[in-house]
Amino acid sequence: MEALSDSIAAIATAWGEAGVAIVRLSGPDAVPLARTTLRFGPNGFPPPREMRLASLLDDAESPIDQVLVVHFAAPRSYTGEDVVEIHTHGGTLVAQLCLEALIRRGARLAEPGEFTRRAFLNGRIDLSQSEGVLGIIRSRSAEALRAAARTLSGELSEFVREVREELLELQGSLEAGLDFPEGEAPFLDEASLRDAAATLKLTLQDLLDRCSLGLLLREGIRVVLSGRPNVGKSSLLNALLKQSRAIVTALPGTTRDVIEEAITYRGVPIRLVDTAGLRTPVDEIEASGIERTRRELKQADICLWLLDCSVPLDGEDLEYLRSLSVREHIVLLNKADKGHAVTEDDIREIVPESSVISLSAKTGEGLELLKEEILAIATGNGSLDAGLNVTARQLGEIRQALNAMAEAEAALLDGMGQDVVAGLLGGARNALERLLGIACDDALLDSVFSRFCVGK
Structure with a gap:
């Protein structure tokens, strides 16, 4: 240092x-x-x-x-x-x-x-509280601010320190049994060890869920509007923003580039991304826009696939609907004010697990239901009050600790030696120590604090 x-x-x-x-x-x-x-x-x-x-x-x-x-x-x-x-x-x-x-x-x-x-x-x-300071500075909603305040007050640190102490005690008991002659420091009972590992894994999973929710409050939900040309993506963007942000015409293919705007709903930022319609491009410019759309879909937290429900489905609609299982999505039957040639039941027959909502970007029908569904999918119906505002780095360390505990539990079930389990417990503990800053170097500190403004 x-x-x-x-x-x-x-x-x-x-x-x-x-x-x-x-x-x-x-x-x-x-x-x-x-x-x-x-x-x-x-x-x-x-x-x-x-x-x-x-x-x-x-x-x-x-x-x-x-x-x-x-x-x-x-x-x-x-x-x-x-x-x-x-x-x-x-x-x-x-x-x-x-x-x-x-x-x-x-x-x-x-x-x-x-x-x-x-x-x-x-x-x-500690280091987690330091990053909580940045969370407060960058909060864009009241919910995100409260989550950052919980982190700065030490709620995350206290939770992580308790888990670290449990890992340290369990790892120490295992290594004592390995280091001393038989009879002086016996191995832990296998059943007790499995129970302890399972409990620690559940605790880390709970922490990961709370921190994932906090990261969501901090960074927002990235929601990509996609679908065929002229199904009303830009109209829906304007309706959600309550302003004319995107150009809307009856001519298919008007949107050629990505348009991103944000709204806040119930304290959660929702980052709306309007994209070019998916179809066989008619020129090089449209082809570039469609390629950007595909890139945005890969980065989306939630995909909104819009259909014009006033006309029957065609082959391209069916092909895309059958591919939706690979990502979180909501199927939107837009232009409901014109009547239904396609119903919600029709869509559920094709993709039974999909969330389907009928709406009208023109009249506003279904918009509140859509925002509620976005929030429910993103939060897993969890309480926003439980979120802890964290960075992607902190979330990565918690995920690494959880993965190590899952490997330790699997090693126990497979009958592998306690020396292997002790090493995996040490890996989980090291991840939590990096989160707290107990184990860190100047390179890590440079990475964390370089994102702050001068004067903080």
């Missing part, structure tokens, strides 16, 4: 005109640097957690702004170091001049996420 012997500074507020701008300073020289950059009144530099008025000075020692200064003394600060925040008047110039003055006097410009990185390195928060 890197040394923390220098002091860093950055503007912590967004760029542009505002009522207040905040310049943040952290490190062993934070207080001396602030003292030489600012002029305080007769009461001097503020004691910890008390805000005082000061003058920001230019190179000629002339005041250029009246600022408020607050000091957070180590270790009771965000970073665990001495932190000074200088609250200037908002604007693009004064905060920048304050930052430049601090840098001239010996501070270093902070890297993205470096304040939070120092909080982690100084033991103020």
